[in-house]
Amino acid sequence: MFAALGDPTRLAIFDRLADGKPRSISVLSDDADMTRQAVTKHLRVLEAAGLLQNHRVGRESQYAFCPEQLAEARAYLDQVAGRWESALMRLKSFVEDDEA
Amino acid sequence: MFAALGDPTRLAIFDRLADGKPRSISVLSDDADMTRQAVTKHLRVLEAAGLLQNHRVGRESQYAFCPEQLAEARAYLDQVAGRWESALMRLKSFVEDDEA
DNA sequence: GTTAAATGCAACCAGGAGGTTGCGTTATGT
DNA sequence: ACATAACGCAACCTCCTGGTTGCATTTAAC
Incomplete structure (x- = not known):
């Protein structure tokens, strides 16, 4: 879990989601000067660490603070x-x- | 700093030093099934993160909780x-x- | 029903992190 | 003084991590 927050990109994403609002992957990757796939990987790591929650709605998957x-x-x-x-x-x- | 605690080996060392007692590098590497050099590198990282303090005494360098x-x-x-x-x-x- | 958006999957790549070995240096002990 | 303990430095190796690209798939929109 410290390892999950250890990466600066991941810490930024986590910090961004700390307002409680769920966001989709594409929304998060829009202002993250990096590929959607890279963001997806980071989100998976944060979810595995129990810091984020994922919940698929329609065609988009929303990640939220946990x-x-x-x-x-x-x-x-x-x-x-x-x-x-x-x-x-x-x-x-x-x-x-x-x-x- | 999260990154410094992110490595399990480093977290173990840090946890070990949380009792406040300073320890030398060789003491720390004795029960760390790994080379003294590897432990040294970890200690440097922890020190750079401001989690440990180093203080050379005689021929040995003591690391302590900070x-x-x-x-x-x-x-x-x-x-x-x-x-x-x-x-x-x-x-x-x-x-x-x-x-x- | 077709087009486009949002995502998943897999292969791939470069670089850095964690670790080792070898050797040199400084201090301690006797 | 000499042997040895504690350490620093540097080179080297391996593997995982962070990132990309290409393509397939599901779902919304019109």
């Missing part, structure tokens, strides 16, 4: 930050014990 | 989630207006 994985990413970052801070606390109390 | 970029990533995810939720709110009020 918030679940986003929450998971935030949870992971929070957890890492938490581990780090608690390590800091242990270090601090160790130093203070040493001073006492 | 929290700043982490906060930035969290801020970005928050911002995206915020944009999405406010879009939801607008949609909701639109529907309610329509009902009225």
Whole structure:
């Protein structure tokens, strides 16, 4: 999932869809100075990572923002930050014990 | 920065260093079933992304957790989630207006 | 019913990422 | 002082990724 957002093109697409509005592939590839096929591949990657949702309507396939994985990413970052801070606390109390 | 955490090997190293303790390259490459050089490259990438800090001591170079970029990533995810939720709110009020 | 739009599929290509090996250099330990 | 540990640099290799092109297929529009 970090890998999915790691590519700048993909991050741009994802950012564009963050307003919640679903968009078709051709709409997304219009202002993405690259082939429709390339955009399609990126969309597939983002969908596989659980960041986007695809839903075929008529002859066009709409991709839309999907918030679940986003929450998971935030949870992971929070957890890492938490581990780090608690390590800091242990270090601090160790130093203070040493001073006492 | 998402790209830096996108590689599983790098994520593992980063996760390992999240306890705040600095570690030398050879220590890190001991249990990473891969060459020291490969680990070095990964560490350089993580450092360039601002996720780790390097500090040479004697003949060994110690890499340690660096929290700043982490906060930035969290801020970005928050911002995206915020944009999405406010879009939801607008949609909701639109529907309610329509009902009225 | 035909034309055109929106997409899917597959083959293909160039470049960069991840990894290794070999060798040189600096610091440590005894 | 000498052996060895920890590291840097550079060349090299392989494979995956990002991108393209060509063609087939489904669906809308008129």
